[in-house]
Amino acid sequence: MTDQLIIRDLEVSIGTKKILRGLSLSVGQGEVHALMGPNGSGKTSLAYTLMGHPDYHVDAGEVTWRGESILKMAPDKRARAGMFLAFQYPSAIPGVTVASFLRNIYNAVHHPRNPDEAGEGAIKYTGIPLAKFRRLLEEKMALLSMDPGFSTRYVNDGFSGGEKKRLEMLQMAIMNPTLAILDETDSGLDIDALRQVADGINATLTPEMGVLLITHYQRMLNYIRPDQVHVLLDGRIVMSGGEELSHQLEANGYDWVREQVGVPDGVGDEVAEPAPQPA
Amino acid sequence: MAPVAGALDPAALMEVFGSRPEPDWLRTIRRRTWAGYDATPWPSASEEEWRRTRLDELPRDVPLVSDARAEVSVLDADATGAGVVFADLGDAVRDHPELVQRVLAADAAGPRTHAAFWELSRASWTAGTFLYVPAGVTISLVLRSRTATAGAGAFFPRTIVVAEANSTVTLLDEFSSVDGEPGWFGGTVDIRAGAGARVRYANLQRLGDATWNIGAQRVEVGPDAEVTILNAQVGSLVTKLGMDILMSGRGGTSRLLGILAAGDEQKIDINSLQDLSASNTTSDLLYLSALYDSAHAVFYGSTRVRSEAKQTSSFQECRNLLLSPKAGAEPIPVLEIETNDILRCGHGATAGAIDPVQMFYAQSRGLSHDQAERMIVRGFFERVVAQIGSEAIRAHVLAALEDRIGSAEVVAA
Numbered sequence: 001m002t003d004q005l006i007i008r009d010l011e012v013s014i015g016t017k018k019i020l021r022g023l024s025l026s027v028g029q030g031e032v033h034a035l036m037g038p039n040g041s042g043k044t045s046l047a048y049t050l051m052g053h054p055d056y057h058v059d060a061g062e063v064t065w066r067g068e069s070i071l072k073m074a075p076d077k078r079a080r081a082g083m084f085l086a087f088q089y090p091s092a093i094p095g096v097t098v099a100s101f102l103r104n105i106y107n108a109v110h111h112p113r114n115p116d117e118a119g120e121g122a123i124k125y126t127g128i129p130l131a132k133f134r135r136l137l138e139e140k141m142a143l144l145s146m147d148p149g150f151s152t153r154y155v156n157d158g159f160s161g162g163e164k165k166r167l168e169m170l171q172m173a174i175m176n177p178t179l180a181i182l183d184e185t186d187s188g189l190d191i192d193a194l195r196q197v198a199d200g201i202n203a204t205l206t207p208e209m210g211v212l213l214i215t216h217y218q219r220m221l222n223y224i225r226p227d228q229v230h231v232l233l234d235g236r237i238v239m240s241g242g243e244e245l246s247h248q249l250e251a252n253g254y255d256w257v258r259e260q261v262g263v264p265d266g267v268g269d270e271v272a273e274p275a276p277q278p279a
Numbered sequence: 280m281a282p283v284a285g286a287l288d289p290a291a292l293m294e295v296f297g298s299r300p301e302p303d304w305l306r307t308i309r310r311r312t313w314a315g316y317d318a319t320p321w322p323s324a325s326e327e328e329w330r331r332t333r334l335d336e337l338p339r340d341v342p343l344v345s346d347a348r349a350e351v352s353v354l355d356a357d358a359t360g361a362g363v364v365f366a367d368l369g370d371a372v373r374d375h376p377e378l379v380q381r382v383l384a385a386d387a388a389g390p391r392t393h394a395a396f397w398e399l400s401r402a403s404w405t406a407g408t409f410l411y412v413p414a415g416v417t418i419s420l421v422l423r424s425r426t427a428t429a430g431a432g433a434f435f436p437r438t439i440v441v442a443e444a445n446s447t448v449t450l451l452d453e454f455s456s457v458d459g460e461p462g463w464f465g466g467t468v469d470i471r472a473g474a475g476a477r478v479r480y481a482n483l484q485r486l487g488d489a490t491w492n493i494g495a496q497r498v499e500v501g502p503d504a505e506v507t508i509l510n511a512q513v514g515s516l517v518t519k520l521g522m523d524i525l526m527s528g529r530g531g532t533s534r535l536l537g538i539l540a541a542g543d544e545q546k547i548d549i550n551s552l553q554d555l556s557a558s559n560t561t562s563d564l565l566y567l568s569a570l571y572d573s574a575h576a577v578f579y580g581s582t583r584v585r586s587e588a589k590q591t592s593s594f595q596e597c598r599n600l601l602l603s604p605k606a607g608a609e610p611i612p613v614l615e616i617e618t619n620d621i622l623r624c625g626h627g628a629t630a631g632a633i634d635p636v637q638m639f640y641a642q643s644r645g646l647s648h649d650q651a652e653r654m655i656v657r658g659f660f661e662r663v664v665a666q667i668g669s670e671a672i673r674a675h676v677l678a679a680l681e682d683r684i685g686s687a688e689v690v691a692a
Contacts, residue, residue, distance in 0.1 A: 051643045054635070079645035091640035095661025096654055101644075104654060108645035154658070171644065 004028040005050075005179055005210060010061035012042075012049050012235075019045040021235035022061070027179070027210040034221055034246060035214045037232035038254045043214045044088055046232070047183040050212075051085040052078050065179060080109050084177035086168040088184040093155040098167065101155045102174050103133050109175050140173040144200040162193035169200040180205075181212045186220040198223030218250035231257050286343045286433030286463060289313060292403060295345055304380055305372060309402050316398035328392045328550040331577045331609065332519045337491050338461040344432035349408040352423045361416045365424075368407030368437055378411060382441055389467060390521035392550050393495035400435040400467040400495070407437035410450055414443040414473070421669045423451045431460040438468040442476040444501070449479040451672050454486060455514070462490035464515070469497050472504040474528060479507045481672045485679055486514035488543065494520045500560070502528035509536040509667060510566075511676045512547055513683050522551040526560035526588070536663045537566030538676065540683035541574035548577040553595065555588045564595040567663055569656045569684060570606035579611045584624055586617040594623065599630035600659050602652065653685045 005027040012020040019042045027033045037043050049056040050063065052075035063070050070078055093101060107127030128136075137151060144166060156164050165185055172180055182201065186194055201224055205211065213224060221229075221243065229246045231239040233254070238261040239245065249257070284291030296309055322329040349367040358365075364375050371379050389397030408424040428434050438452050456462050464486055472478045486492050492515040500506045512518055524533050539547050553562045568576045580595040599608030610628035633655050641651035660680065667673040 048639075051639075053639050074648075075639060075642040076645050076647050076651075079643055085643050087640060087643075091634065091637040093637060093641065093655060093658050095658030095664075101654070104650070105644040105646060108647075108650065154661075175644070 004066070005212070006062075006064045007050075008062045010046075010049070010063060011059040012045060013057050013059055014045070014055055018059075019056075019235055020049070023232070023236055025212075025230060025237060027212050029178070029210055030207045031227045032205075032211040032213060032224060034226035034229045035212060035232055036216070036218075036229060036246065036249060039216065041232045042235045043232055044183055047085055047088075047181050047212075047214060050078075050181055051075055051083065076108065079175070079177075080112065082178035084172050084175055084180045086165075086172060086180065086182045086185050088187060090156050090164045090168055092157040092159075094157045096155050097152055098155055098170075099137060099151040102137060102151075102171065103128065105171065106133065106136070106174050136174070140170060143173060143203045144170055145196065146170065161188035162190075162197070165189060165193070165197050166200060169197060169204060173200075173204045176206070178208055179210045179212070181214070183214045184216060185213075186215055186217065194219065195223065218246045221246045233257060233261070284343050284345075285340055286403065286435075287339055289317075292343065295343060295405075299369075301372065302376055305383075308383055312398050312401035313403070316395055316402055319395040319398055321395050322392060326392065328521070328579050329519075332517065332546065332548040334493075337493070338431075338463050339433070341431050341433050341461055341463060343403065343405065344428050344430075344434040345405045347426060347428045347434060347436070348406045349424045349426045349436065351408065352420075354422075355420065358416070358418050362411075362413040363416060363418060364409060364411040365422055366409055368404065368409045368439065371409035375411075379409065382409075382411065382439060385471075386469070387497070387499075389469075389495045389497045390523040390550075390552065393493070393521035396465050396493050397467055397495050397497075400437055400465055403435045404437045405434070407439065408450075408452055410440045410448065412442045412446040412448045412476075415445045416443075417447040418449070419447075421449045421451060421671050423453070423671075425453045425455075426466075427454075428456040428462065428464075430457065431462055433463040433465070435465040435467070438466065440468075440470045440478065440480060442470075442472045442478045442504075444473040445475040446473070447477040449481075449669055449672070451481045451483065451669075451675060453483040453675070456487040456490050458487040459489055460487060462487060464490050464492045465494065466492075467495045467497075470506065470508070471499045472501050472506045472531075474502040474504060476501060476504045476506075478504070479668060481509040481511065481667070481669075481676070483675060483679055484510070484512045484514055484518070485682075488514070488516055488545075490515050492518040492520070494518070496520070496522045497525070498523065498533065499525045500528055500531035500533050502557070503530040504528060505532045507534040507536065507666075507668070509538070509663070509672075509676070510549075511538045511679060513538075513540045513679045515547075516545060518545075518547045518549070520547075520549045522549070524551065524553045524562060526553065526555045526562050526591070527557050528560075529557045530559045531557065532561045533563070534666065535562070535564040535566075536666055537564075537568075538660055538663050538680065539566065539568035539576060540571075540680055541568070541576065542571035542683055543574065544572070545574045546576075547574070548579075550579040551581065551595070553580075553582045553593055554585070555583065555591045555593055556585045558587070558589040558591065560588060561592045563593065565663060565666075566597045567600075567660055568598070568608060569600045569602060569659065570608060571602045571683070573603070573605040575606065576608045577611070578609070578628075579613070580626070581613045581615065582624060582626070583615045584618060584621055589618060589620040591621050592623040594625050594627075596627040598628075598659070600656060601630060601632050602656070649685070656684045
């Protein structure tokens with residue numbers, strides 16, 4: 001099967017610090033894989049590496065998506081290949097409205113400008129017609145129960161944590177990816193916001209989409225049922241199982257995993273996750 | 280054909296002006312202000328505001344441009360009937376001599392840092408924009424003046440806006456010259472807003488890439504007047520602009536907006552003075568610059584709150600986005616506060632590159648590096664763009680910006 005993400009023996013460092021130490025994982029079409037692990041285990045580093053963050057250096061291993069190696073692709077090319085990362089800490093883009101941003105990213109992925117087009121042709125390029133885009137946006141915002149006024153605000157500028165996560169979901173709905181990596185989309189949300197965001201994710205998921213759902217807690221998995229659960233510790237996947245594994249983790253904690261697999265307490269915790277961006 | 284004169288050769292200049300059909304009172308003003316120019320030393324590098332821009336390479340031997348004029352939009356019958364005058368300055372001298380003579384007689388000194396160039400413009404202007412709005416008259420249409428020069432030369436056009444009490448007017452004042460021709464542009468802007476007047480003035484500078492722009496602006500804000508000044512600077516090789524904002528009328532308000540986009544080896548150096556001498560005045564300045572390649576920007580902003588000015592509010596903010604490791608910016612705020620009785624007086628200044636996380640975020644959505652950069656730069660300018668009240672002016676400013684920052688894909692949604 002080629003419609004899948006295959007990660008083989010991936011080793012990644014940032015600066016001189018080794019973060020992923022031989023990680024292997026496959027996500028097939030239509031499958032939801034939950035990746036769980038304590039703070040500092042390398043979850044966000046994996047997400048950033050998959051999306052092509054320039055600071056994350058791949059030392060060894062391979063990542064293929066639909067049979068093609070992606071490691072040399074720029075982040076925008078990965079997006080155009082169908083990959084999407086919902087950020088744990090989405091960036092603000094002051095002065096750019098949500099609607100304008102979404103129209104641009106929709107065009108970038110689904111309506112790209114013909115690179116051979118130059119001069120007059122390039123000037124005339126407008127991508128998706130405005131009226132058509134507005135209908136698409138209204139439809140997706142309704143799907144996610146979002147207030148229409150949301151689209152006139154600047155991207156993540158002064159947004160609450162819940163609003164940022166909902167905008168990530170709106171972007172996913174607009175981009176309609178075939179592989180979604182959701183990095184702690186549940187973090188910082190109260191129970192009502194979590195339900196709203198989870199409903200949004202479920203409304204957006206399609207049978208064609210593979211999902212890598214990164215989370216610290218089991219609670220997200222009450223709303224989005226995983227096909228498989230993996231535990232990341234010290235830069236490696238140390239356990240994999242079905243949905244029941246997440247319940248065992250919830251009941252026993254990550255120390256239980258350490259005992260099971262023989263990783264000493266605290267190893268892996270030293271790896272710094274990126275700090276939250278100031279609002 | 281008009282005689283050709285070096286811009287700083289008085290005998291040749293007098294011959295040029297002698298050949299123009301000008302009234303004697305204007306010739307007298309030219310002689311007097313030329314003497315004033317002659318007696319005023321050029322700025323030296325020992326002055327704080329001139330430390331960062333030297334005039335050594337200013338092309339001062341180029342001939343005076345004497346054939347350009349301001350192309351102004353046509354007034355409607357109501358405005359003309361109400362006594363509004365909007366014309367090239369030379370035409371206004373011919374058609375409304377008493378009015379222009381009265382206005383020029385009330386000329387005051389320009390920015391201290393540009394004293395010599397202010398006098399030079401008074402003596403040697405060959406074109407300009409003259410706008411007079413009588414008391415109580417509202418012009419709802421946006422007025423537009425375009426001044427272009429075709430070749431190498433020195434050019435000192437004057438823009439004079441007199442908005443009498445309780446009048447309302449919006450002016451877009453555009454300047455352009457051709458690329459590749461050494462030029463010395465010494466345009467001056469003199470805005471006098473009477474009591475309760477509402478003036479919106481937008482200066483769009485698209486001078487050629489070999490032109491030195493040594494400009495000066497003087498803005499006098501009367502009691503309860505509301506004045507918005509936008510400087511959109513996207514052209515020239517070197518720009519050294521001095522601005523005096525004189526908050527001399529009680530209750531007056533000024534909003535000072537700047538959009539600067541520069542690349543290649545361009546240098547933009549602006550010094551501003553927000554001079555609050557009357558009580559209950561408000562003056563807020565916001566200048567944003569995007570600097571590419573080896574471009575360099577200096578913003579030396581002074582705020583002076585005089586002891587007699589109580590309950591004032593003032594702010595100056597200067598943000599610089601550096602799009603290249605070789606680009607640089609120096610925002611230098613200076614506050615002089617002579618009274619404790621103020622509501623607010625502050626400043627904010629930054630210079631930095633685009634946050635790499637922000638760039639990665641945008642690229643992860645499918646935007647190329649250049650697309651993401653254009654979008655972020657365009658968003659950066661939005662704080663000023665959103666304050667441009669006129670849709671027409673906004674469109675002109677954005678079109679000029681695109682020459683430098685590129686087309687920001689589709690902005691509407």
